[in-house]
Amino acid sequence: MSVILLFEIKVPPAESGVAKPWRKRLEALDETQSGGYMCVGAWLEAGAVCFLPAGALIVGVDRTSVTTRRVRLWRVNTRGELTVMRDSTFKSWASEFGDGVRKSLRAALAKYPPRPYGPLPVRAAAPRANTWAAYCSQCRKPVAAGAGLLLGPPGRRSVQHKPGKCPPLRNERRGSCSACGGRVEPGAGILTCPQGAWRVRHDDCPEGERPVLRGVEAAAGAPDGRPVSTSER
Ligand SMILES: [Zn+2]
Numbered sequence: 302m303s304v305i306l307l308f309e310i311k312v313p314p315a316e317s318g319v320a321k322p323w324r325k326r327l328e329a330l331d332e333t334q335s336g337g338y339m340c341v342g343a344w345l346e347a348g349a350v351c352f353l354p355a356g357a358l359i360v361g362v363d364r365t366s367v368t369t370r371r372v373r374l375w376r377v378n379t380r381g382e383l384t385v386m387r388d389s390t391f392k393s394w395a396s397e398f399g400d401g402v403r404k405s406l407r408a409a410l411a412k413y414p415p416r417p418y419g420p421l422p423v424r425a426a427a428p429r430a431n432t433w434a435a436y437c438s439q440c441r442k443p444v445a446a447g448a449g450l451l452l453g454p455p456g457r458r459s460v461q462h463k464p465g466k467c468p469p470l471r472n473e474r475r476g477s478c479s480a481c482g483g484r485v486e487p488g489a490g491i492l493t494c495p496q497g498a499w500r501v502r503h504d505d506c507p508e509g510e511r512p513v514l515r516g517v518e519a520a521a522g523a524p525d526g527r528p529v530s531t532s533e534r
């Protein structure tokens with residue numbers, strides 16, 4: 302089995318002022334279709350990062366004015382960079398996939414046929430660390446600069462603690478420890494939510510977590526003598 306190297310490629314972004322830019326990985330040409338529909342392949346988001354092998358072709362169209370279309374064809378070269386194979390601007394939308402462009406696409410596909418390999422592994426850019434201190438969108442607690450992750454698309458960025466790093470939720474009311482059954486003063490325990498039911502346990506309870514107490518056992522285990530059951534949440 303041969304190994305196909307995938308390069309991390311930034312799909313060419315659209316310049317400002319361009320309307321309806323689109324990018325596609327070109328894998329085949331269906332000349333029974335018209336316009337951009339003849340380009341067969343996975344959609345790629347302009348400016349996103351994806352993994353592509355050397356030889357992969359990307360076709361892109363930018364509407365640079367009401368009547369002009371810029372059609373480009375790129376290839377991922379063996380160094381993992383994009384090489385421009387064609388860059389043409391057409392005055393009429395009818396000619397953007399006319400004879401000349403079709404000939405270029407056909408020739409490129411013949412020379413660089415898409416190589417079979419699993420599903421196209423596309424991903425957004427890797428999450429970056431937060432530059433400024435912010436509040437976590439999950440737990441609402443502060444995240445120091447550089448300690449969390451910056452997520453979401455531009456304009457709707459949010460900051461989160463790294464997975465599993467949100468500080469634990471504290472109990473606001475007194476309760477019975479779900480592990481040892483002892484009393485937990487307000488703020489001294491950690492709230493957990495196994496199977497959708499909120500429970501409190503000592504921060505560093507010596508007892509391991511055990512199933513929710515039931516009936517008589519629970520009545521015996523509750524320090525204030527108050528019976529507790531699974532239905533009491
Ligand atoms: Zn958090």
Ligand SMILES: [Zn+2]
Binds near residue numbers: 478481503506
């Ligand atoms: Zn305990």
